[in-house]
Amino acid sequence: MRRLLAPIPIAVLAVVVALVALLAYGLASNEPDRGVEQALVAGGREPAPEFELPRLSGGGTASLADYRGKVVVLNFWASWCGPCKVESPLLQRWHERLVKRGGLVLGVDVQDISDDARAFVNEYGLTYPMLRDGPGDLRDDFGILGLPESFVIDRRGRIAAVVRGVVDDAFMRERVAPLLRERT
Amino acid sequence: MRGALAGAQLKAALAAALALPTAALAADCPQTTLGDVEDEVMCSICGTPLGLASEAPQAQRERAYIERLIADCRSKDEIKRALVAQFGESVLALPGDAGDDNGIEDTLVYVIPALGIVLAGAGIAFAATRWRRRPKPGTAGPTGDSGRVDLDMERYDL
Numbered sequence: 001m002r003r004l005l006a007p008i009p010i011a012v013l014a015v016v017v018a019l020v021a022l023l024a025y026g027l028a029s030n031e032p033d034r035g036v037e038q039a040l041v042a043g044g045r046e047p048a049p050e051f052e053l054p055r056l057s058g059g060g061t062a063s064l065a066d067y068r069g070k071v072v073v074l075n076f077w078a079s080w081c082g083p084c085k086v087e088s089p090l091l092q093r094w095h096e097r098l099v100k101r102g103g104l105v106l107g108v109d110v111q112d113i114s115d116d117a118r119a120f121v122n123e124y125g126l127t128y129p130m131l132r133d134g135p136g137d138l139r140d141d142f143g144i145l146g147l148p149e150s151f152v153i154d155r156r157g158r159i160a161a162v163v164r165g166v167v168d169d170a171f172m173r174e175r176v177a178p179l180l181r182e183r184t
Numbered sequence: 185m186r187g188a189l190a191g192a193q194l195k196a197a198l199a200a201a202l203a204l205p206t207a208a209l210a211a212d213c214p215q216t217t218l219g220d221v222e223d224e225v226m227c228s229i230c231g232t233p234l235g236l237a238s239e240a241p242q243a244q245r246e247r248a249y250i251e252r253l254i255a256d257c258r259s260k261d262e263i264k265r266a267l268v269a270q271f272g273e274s275v276l277a278l279p280g281d282a283g284d285d286n287g288i289e290d291t292l293v294y295v296i297p298a299l300g301i302v303l304a305g306a307g308i309a310f311a312a313t314r315w316r317r318r319p320k321p322g323t324a325g326p327t328g329d330s331g332r333v334d335l336d337m338e339r340y341d342l
Contacts, residue, residue: 008310078229080241111229111242113249113270135272136228 033143036151036159045158048074048151049141056109056117056130064106064157071103071179072153075167076138078112079120081147087166088124094172095128101180102155104128110147111136152176155184214259221250221263224278228271 039046052063064072075091077084095105105128109117114132121130138144142151145164152161152175161175219235227237227246237243246267253263267275279290319335 078242080245082241111271113245116245116249134270135274137272 033140036143036162040159040162045154045160048153048157048159049138051138051141053108053131053133053138056107056114056121056132058114062129062131064153067104067106067153068157069102069155069184071098071155071176071182073098073103073105073167073172073176074108074151074153075105075148076108076110076133076142076144076150077148078110079116080112083166084148085120085124087148087168088120088126090167090169090172092124092126092128094176098176098180103176103180107131108133108138110139110144152179154179155182213257214262216254216258216260216263218247218250218254221254221260222247224260224276225250225264225267226275226277228275233277 036046048064050064052061054061064074073091073094075087077088091105091107098104107126107128107130109130109132111134112132114134117130117132120126133139142149148166150163150167151159154160160179161171163171222234225234225246226232227234227240227243229242230237230240234243234246249270250263250267253266258266264276279293
């Protein structure tokens with residue numbers, strides 16, 4: 001017993017406990033935030049995090065509050081992201097439909113080279129508003145793990161649906177179009 | 185024949201004249217390499233230094249961007265500033281690069297590993313000393329009952 005209480009075993013034990021605590025903290029802090037999905041499953045809608053970002057074109061900034069009263073399909077993408085190329089034409093088509101009925105697609109280019117992003121926008125002929133989040137600050141706010149991800153925000157600024165991956169026509173018809181009939 | 189030779193000399197002289205400004209420009213160009221820069225910046229979406237992120241698409245785009253800047257004669261500092269403009273200060277990998285030199289974490293980054301090495305060295309030295317001092321099997325030691333009792337008491341710290 002006295003051997004166990006000697007300074008060396010105690011120091012070794014302390015180091016092991018510290019390492020295990022560090023590992024546990026690392027695992028816990030990397031746990032993705034799934035609060036939005038949990039609220040949606042429970043039938044609720046959480047307010048979307050507010051943000052203000054520079055426009056990708058370089059002309060000033062825009063905030064989510066600027067689009068309050070509209071149904072916003074907030075799409076996070078990057079030019080280096082393969083699946084983003086797949087969904088961009090679909091998002092452009094839906095933007096053209098949504099704009100006529102009080103909605104829009106709002107793109108946020110995440111952790112990307114701005115010239116590459118602008119080349120992507122030109123290549124796919126995207127006309128919906130594009131913002132730029134170079135440092136990727138919104139990734140934590142929205143619990144984004146990969147790209148693309150899209151958040152549908154209702155007219156009152158609440159998150160009404162989420163897609164972790166590529167959006168498709170069925171999602172836009174079933175989860176976005178009905179929101180256009182809602183009042184603010 | 186002489187005309188052809190004169191023509192060739194003229195072409196060579198023209199080529200040399202054209203090459204001179206390029207060579208002068210190259211000499212003025214700050215010498216940096218992709219390897220030099222990618223050790224000091226992060227692949228921000230991978231969360232690792234760029235040099236370790238070999239396959240990630242974002243890392244490949246970042247490398248291509250750095251190579252464009254190198255070809256554009258930018259120095260390492262200018263390239264790092266350009267990367268900060270694109271990705272924010274989190275793209276800088278070295279402690280203190282982000283301009284927060286007074287932060288204690290910048291010091292701890294160097295102190296903690298050094299402390300770890302010192303502690304590990306001390307531990308190894310301590311263990312080696314104990315190992316060398318242990319009684320070897322078959323060596324002559326205290327004999328008889330009293331000797332065995334002494335050995336047992338020593339072993340169990342009684």
